[in-house]
Amino acid sequence: MDVLSDVITVMRTGRPSSARLAWHAPWAQHFASIPGSAGFQVILQGPCWLISPDGMPLPLATGDVVFRPHGRGHLLADNPSTPAPPEPACDPNDPGAPRGPVGDDRLLDAPTTVTVCGGYRLDPTRTHPLLGDLPELVHLPAHLGRNPGLRATVELLASELEQPRLGSDAIVLALLDTLLLQILRAWLDQQSAHGTTRGWAAALNDAPTAAALHAMHRDPARPWTVAALAAEAALSRTPxxxxxxxxxxxxxxxxxxxxxxxxxxxLLRESDVPLGAIATQTGYASEFAFAGAFKRHHGTAPGRYRRASIAGARD
Incomplete structure (x- = not known):
């Protein structure tokens, strides 16, 4: 697997969720701050405003995508001056849950704004450093011809949510994972265009470093040395x-x-693969060597870690 695919595999847990919502002006809706989650908003029809507790109101237009990778709350509204509603905040991980009235609830009128919103559950104990490099808010404005993969994914997701059919549950789950990858891709491309010089965006946009990272992720069991990784990067060892x-x-x-x-x-949490096989897959010559390395890193033996993970899942 490549680095970005591995990042998603490592940090995602549970099932992502989404809903298509129509809003009638005047309207405003809180989206709650949920630790261990990330939320997104896609504006299918607009305009509207995103209002963060720690930032200036951000105008959004049709086709814009916003991503909150650290689960911080925000307000979405037709206008920054619209009062926040008294009803409970919408949970990004359950955006279709019942809430109080939206706007003036004129259901027979055409909505002023239509959005697709949703959330991903993340395990804070296995967060990849790439996620830590992301800002509080990722804003991907709609531009004709830019991010065609992201636009196609949004259109497919909106269509499935608007008119569910046989198989929609499976299709929506696959599209939500695809959407997350497309958002991260678009952000990395955005950073590259802006000439980012540090952090994971720079690492993945730097050909030698990216080559070494992909090699490690593609074959973590290989007995890598700095010299072997340097050869993958087509550089000498020290540089x-x-x-x-x-x-x-x-x-x-x-x-x-x-x-x-x-x-x-x-692998210990999500499979019943024997410890010896896990040792082989992760580059250790014996189960004993693997167990020692695992205990030094995680503070507990691999067998105990697996039992605790199973017990936690049952609870």
Whole structure:
């Protein structure tokens, strides 16, 4: 798998959710702050405003996509001057849940704004550093010809939510995962266009560093050395190590060890793969060596970690 696909696999948990909502002016709706989640808004018909507690009101237009990767709350409204409603906030992880009246509830009138909103549940114990680099708000304005994959995903998702058919449940879940990937892709492209010089956006847009990262993610079991990773990056050893550390924030083998332990933890939680097989998949010559490395990293033995994860899931 490539790095971005692995990031989604590691941090996502549970089922994402979404809903298509129509609003009648004047209207305003709170979206709650939910730790361990990320939420999005897609404006199918507008305009409207996004109002954050810690920022200036942001005007949104038809086709705009906004992403809140750290689960912070916000207000969506037809106008910044519209009073916030007294009803409970909408949960980004359950946007279709019953709420109080929206606007003046003139259901026979054409809505002034139509949105698709939703949320993803994230496990804070396995957050990839790429997510930590994301700002509080990712705004992807609609531009003709820009991000065609994102636009196509939005259109398909909106169509399935507006007119559900046989198979829509499975299609919507797949589209929500695709949407998250397309949002992250578009943000990375945006950072590249702006000449970002540090952090994970820069690392994935830097050909030598990205080559090494993809190699580690593609084959974490390989007995990688700095020299072998430098060869993947087509650089000599010292310049590669310096470049990788500056962009990723840690040396190559330190990141490799973190990724192996993160992969091992996911396999222990989500599968019944034997410990010996997990050791092999994560680059350890024996189950004993793997168990020692896992305990040093996670503070508990792999067998105990698996039992605790199973018990937690049952609770």
């Amino acid at each position: 590669f190590a310096r470049r990788f550390t500056a962009l990723v924030g840690q040396p190559p083998l330190t990141y490799l060890r973190w990724w192996r332990m993160t992969t091992a933890a996911r």
